Amino acid sequence: MDPFAVLGIEETADDEAVRAAYVQALRTSPPDRDPEGFRRIREAYEALRDTESRLALRLFGPPPLANLEELLDAFPEERRYVGPGPWLNVLREPRR
């Protein structure tokens, strides 16, 4: 979705940094073992590979998502330790 986030680079990254991040990302998601991850990395690289592409993304991007629920991918699956309080508060609440 966010090509900079996919490759783990800053928006100011130059061609060389983009290329290096791409090669590094491919090591973690090779196409034979993680085809979906590879596709995302490839798309991110295509979007950032040269100055012209990055300029186009900056001025005319990002493209709107076809499905709004894809935005959920931005939120990692988290299970936070919050102590017993919030759990018990649900039980303490007066019944409606």
Place this chain on the structure above:
Amino acid sequence: MRKHKKHHGTGKRTQPPAGLGLEAWRIRIESLIASGKSRDAVEAAKQYLKHTPGPEAEALAVKAYAARIEALQASGLHREAQAIGALVRERFPAHQSQVTVLMRQSEVAAGNFDALLAELVTADTPRQRELEAILARGLTEPAVLAESPVLPADHPLKRMARAVSDALTAVTTGPLPAGALASLSDIPRHSLLAPWKLLVRALDAFYRHDDAAVLANLSGIPADSGPARLVPVLRRLVGEDGLPAERSPAVTTLIEHASGHRTVARIQLSQLSQALAAHDERKALAAVQALLPLFRTAPTALRRTFLVSVLHHWHRQGLSPDRLLRLLPSGKHDPDMLRLLALTLERGEWDTALAMWDGYLTTATATGLLSTTGPERARVLLHMANLFPADPEAVLDTLEVDSEQQLQRRMRTGQLPACFDRVALLERARVADPVPQVYRALVAHYDQWGNPKRAEAEAEAWRRVHPQDLEPLLYLIRAAERRGAIRKALAFLAEAEALDRVHPEVRQSRFRLLLAGAERRIKEGKSALALDDLERLVHEPRASEGDHPAYLLALRWIAAQQRGDTAAAAQLEQTLTTTVANPVLRGLILEALGASLKVQLPPFPAAASTPGQVIDGLARACDLFRALDRPLTVPAAVLKRAEQSLANASAAQLHALCAGGLWMGRPALTYHAAGRGLALSDPLAYRFLLARGQALCAGRAFEVEERARACLRVGRELAGRARDMEAVREASTALDSLPDWGMFDAVLTGVLSPPTETALTQEEITQIIERERRNHTTPQFPATPTSRKRRRSKPPRRRLPRGLLEDIFSFFPFDD
């Protein structure tokens, strides 16, 4: 909110029924209790006790009171329940024990466990069971038992409650070491703390991401037990359904805190999608409002994606953006917001989008986001220039002017913003960064607006600034060729060849120019020179491509005939027949050449052809003549046979016929070939749909234009999904050329606002494809290709809301 039922007219019903005995009273009161009318039951029991005092009437009254106490407890009115309980104990001391159990429940619900626990310590087993059942239902925090001063320190319940309380704290505070929950094993399955043990284990599984174990443990928690209210919440947290949409504040807080933003985002994004699909603006706004805080702290790129996606879907559903914009951060003067709005509006409202981009340029420059020169500025200006429709008439229609001169005048007088001057935008882009794209756009602009001289001048300027660029030379070659200046064209070709001799376009230009030279010599009757030219052409790399050899052989045969060299002509005739291997293609080439060169050809031996040869010959002829940019005239008989033989055509042949039909101005051929193509399961089926739409654009009837619009919209949608941007552009251009009858309908039906193009659903796409597959009826096509001038007779897109009456009257030819 608690609801207090108003009691209506019970007095009449609770009057003692005259002449009835105790049995009738008992049945009546029992019936009231059973039907949940505890208040009436109490009234009836009181009346009966008043008229017939005695132990049985007292027992009946206590039973009615007990039902009333239970009803109040069920409604959460524990204080009221306790008051009634105290009254009953005072008035009916013989029945104290019956009410005391209920009183304990109210005490527990009110958070007062001491009395119950004190009784529990000394109670006999049956009484213990009753009290434990009350505790199991009312206990909402195990620490209450663990820290109770009433329970002795060594009481098993106190010990187990301590274990549960400690485990609950540990499991919700951080990762547990192995065996940390071992102390819970001492809690027996029949213990009132057993549901708590299951809850702690479910929480442990939740944090270990073992969702199956979460659900298994939750399934063992009784629905009336103290921790049961956490069951649907935990199920929701592991992605299961069942939690009501309306949630208490505590549940909302727990979900937000325990799951990060993901669960909230999932719920709200789903609600937003549903609300948009249902055109429910209120619900969609509520969902956006709930989502905004989640994205406020997100990285910039994600925040932009969120905003642009919401704006895009909002716009596609035809909802008014005003309220949405008020909700969104920053506002109309934020350059980034203007940019995102412009991007959203580009597809449907190019003029509004252009104004937004102009605003972006101003604000971005003022805030220092964009410099006053350089590639970024040039890219924005070029992008703005590219928003103009390709058809100049569409531009004039939208801007409500009759000519380019009037457009210029309105901009000069300030009636229209200067950003509608396309040339000025391109000139500014050239100043900012004179890249080839800007020159290309300038050349294309003057070509589109019918100013070839200016276009050539721009190409010349382009060549001067970028002398190593082939593109302006290729343009200049074609331009010179178009106006018959072959020598000039050859001079440009020489320059192009000096830059890149093997470039395919240079080779193609060279081949075309040499061909044009040979053709001109034949026209002039200089057959010997023509044959020399053709001899040289045979050695050109392009000469061996596709059916080019056949074309050259045909020219050589014509030149040999013209020269009277019958032996050479006979040999060439034989070679041509063998090379073409298709009598239909051979006939088409010769007929087309005879017509274009204006020479009388001797009759070529006729040969029978199969339906397959007709299709193959016509498809190849279309490809050949399109590649050479030469006119092709197809006899009506061949066209008719081809249309009848389409069942034999392959997908590649059908694509060639679709393109050829449009190129030759034969929409019926394209229409039928596209229809046949749609029946095949071809991955490029959207191209057939696009071709059918383009063919239908030439139709005359309103229904045909509506079909054309549907085909083009579906074609554009599917081409977009396949990322075939050339097809997307073709579809958009064709859609722009269609009259906007929807606007006219809107006027006639009294709807003043312009109809909004809504998104096509998958179901609609499938329906349109199916309809076109089934439709074999040939629409009425005009004999000659439709002039774009026809568009001027339709009501302009945006003029209607402003000068409504004038436009209606101008549409009808009234005579004064």
